[in-house]
Amino acid sequence: MSDTDTESGALARLQDDPTSRKRFLRMVGGAGATGALGLLIAACGGSDTMTPAATTAAAGGGGQAASARRNDLAIVNYALTLEYLEADFYRQAVMSGQIKDRAVADLAKRIAETERSHVEALEATAKNLGGAPAAMPTTKFDDIIAAGPTKIVRTAAVVENLGAAAYLGQAGRIRSKEILAAALSIHSVEARHAAALNKLVGHGFKGGAPLEGSIPDGPFAKAMTMEQVLARVKPFIAS
Numbered sequence: 001m002s003d004t005d006t007e008s009g010a011l012a013r014l015q016d017d018p019t020s021r022k023r024f025l026r027m028v029g030g031a032g033a034t035g036a037l038g039l040l041i042a043a044c045g046g047s048d049t050m051t052p053a054a055t056t057a058a059a060g061g062g063g064q065a066a067s068a069r070r071n072d073l074a075i076v077n078y079a080l081t082l083e084y085l086e087a088d089f090y091r092q093a094v095m096s097g098q099i100k101d102r103a104v105a106d107l108a109k110r111i112a113e114t115e116r117s118h119v120e121a122l123e124a125t126a127k128n129l130g131g132a133p134a135a136m137p138t139t140k141f142d143d144i145i146a147a148g149p150t151k152i153v154r155t156a157a158v159v160e161n162l163g164a165a166a167y168l169g170q171a172g173r174i175r176s177k178e179i180l181a182a183a184l185s186i187h188s189v190e191a192r193h194a195a196a197l198n199k200l201v202g203h204g205f206k207g208g209a210p211l212e213g214s215i216p217d218g219p220f221a222k223a224m225t226m227e228q229v230l231a232r233v234k235p236f237i238a239s
Contacts, residue, residue: 068175069129075170076179077134078226079186080122082163084136085236087115089159092145099149104200108156111193118186125179140238157201160194162224162232169223191221 090112099105126133144155167187174180224232 069131072174072176072179073126073129073131075174075183076122076126076129077131078170079167079183080119080126080134081137082166082229082233083115083118083122084134085139085233086159086163087112087119088136088139089141089144089156089236090115092139092141093152093156096145096152098145098152101149104149104153107196111156111160114189114193118189121182121186125182138238140236153197154201157194157197157203160190160197162229163190164194165222165224166226166229168221169225169229171223 090108093099094105094108094112099108123133141155144151164187167183167190171180171183171187174183
């Protein structure tokens with residue numbers, strides 16, 4: 001699934017639907033929020049305009065509905081693959097006993113529980129879309145775990161910043177409003193994980209590229225495409 005698909009996402013349809021847009025603007029502060037909606041769509045990698053073809057596709061129909069489900073299933077399974085990696089990384093980190101600081105170890109345990117919950121939710125979502133959940137990859141974290149707590153925490157920060165950027169990068173492409181809401185909910189948790197870990201490894205207010213890490217990451221979070229993310233996680237996958 002490429003990030004260059006032109007089908008309209010839920011964010012774009014929200015902008016194009018006058019009724020939904022007016023309701024959204026009332027909720028977030030009136031007409032002054034008009035630009036904010038466009039910025040949100042742009043930040044998430046979507047278009048801030050709707051083409052006639054995209055409007056027709058968003059209107060429904062059996063073919064469009066099936067296409068939307070396939071699109072969202074591919075995104076859900078992409079996210080699920082990342083969550084498998086995160087969950088297994090924290091499982092290994094916690095079980096290794098390498099993290100001696102109790103506060104940091106407790107944080108790792110809490111994040112591990114959260115990532116397992118994300119896995120379960122995304123597996124169920126894939127099934128609800130009529131598809132099979134992605135298979136769990138064999139991970140390759142042995143060298144990182146063996147290197148000790150500093151390497152573990154720094155890698156955790158990279159992984160969480162990557163996860164937040166990955167969810168944001170797909171938000172503009174999701175076709176279902178319900179799945180969009182779930183993805184943004186997970187994104188916010190991944191971003192909070194990233195902020196906590198960025199602080200632990202000493203990243204400050206500097207913005208920059210998505211994986212540099214900062215608290216916060218400038219005025220707008222940085223999105224990453226599916227291709228960029230998969231290239232970054234390749235070293236963590238054995239098969």
